[in-house]
Amino acid sequence: MLVKFWGVRGSIPTPLTSQQVKNRIASVLQRVKPDDLISPESKEIFLSTLPEDIFGTVGGNTTCIEVITKNPICLIFDAGTGLRELGNYYAREKKEVNEFHIFFTHFHWDHIQGIPFFAPFFNKKNSIYFYSPVPQFETYLKDQMKFPYFPIEMGFLAARIHFIELEGREKKIKDSVIAWRRMKHPGGCFSYKVSSNGKSTIVATDSEITEKEFKQIDENISFFKDADMLILDSQYTLTEHINKIDWGHSSYSMDVDLASVWKVKNLVLFHHEPLYNDKKIMSIERLSRWYLNHLKNKNINIIIAIEGKELKV
Secondary structure: OEEEEEEOEOOOOOOOOHHHHHHHHHHHHHHOOHHHHOOHHHHHHHHHOOOOOOOOOOOOOEOEEEEEOOOOOEEEEOOOOHHHHHHHHHHHHOOOOOEEEEEOOOOOHHHOOOHHHOHHHHOOOOEEEEEEOOOOOHHHHHHOOOOOOOOOOHHHOOOEEEEEEOOOOEEEEOOEEEEEEEEOOOOOEEEEEEEEOOEEEEEEOOOOOOHHHHOOOHHHHHHHOOOOEEEEEOOEOHHHHHHOOOOOOOEHHHHHHHHHHOOOOEEEEEOEOOOOOHHHHHHHHHHHHHHHOOOOOOOOEEEEOOOOOEEEO
16 A cells, blocks of 8 residues: 555645745755866755755645555545646546545545546546545535636536545455544544555544544454554644634644554654745654653654655555
């Protein structure tokens, strides 16, 4: 199982500004020395020493995660602006994939903005499957592509489009089993767990962790315990979370606590606050590891979600 991040921001797209780019260039120039420019090799060595928040970015697209298994299908979780990048990749690389299965956690703008710009829609060979436990969710997706919001209605797209309302607790798609559970978020939200070939990945964005998720009950045990990867909303610091109770998001410290209790192997901090710059987000990764060292269960690999990053499960 391979997990790829196409959009990692929350709430609204957050592109780098011209001033931020200028600041990074200035920071590089302050660090460079004449010896660093002697040869291509010395330049590469110099660049490799730069901090990630200068020579890199977490990305500005909103939520979109791809899970790749052995079968030639594409499992996608949420359709934020990152979905456009995913679709362009498949069109550009001419990948032999004609099935795209898109699961929605909920229908806030930052989770559906990429739908009208998804390149596979325009290939008649493709089949696009939309999934949600929300009754009649088809209406939400079609309405955002009606006048006056968009010039092309969904019914005019070339691909075959299917809307599937999820019932029960799980659904099997070829070699993968997808389970879901409700999380705390204004208007409702669902997290998903993908299990395939003995590995499991949980996508739990826009989730405000409460005492309910820590309870030793069957629902939690079957969903969280011993997960190989937990991709979890970490939009706030603990102080911000305390001041924003019921806003529907979590803090990195709550995430670490949850991963520790359920002995999760890899915790991915996700759905980054749009007001945070790269330096702030990457400092959260360091703070999370510091916090983990004060807990009983320290056997967790903590990773910050970065656009374009691929993680093997």
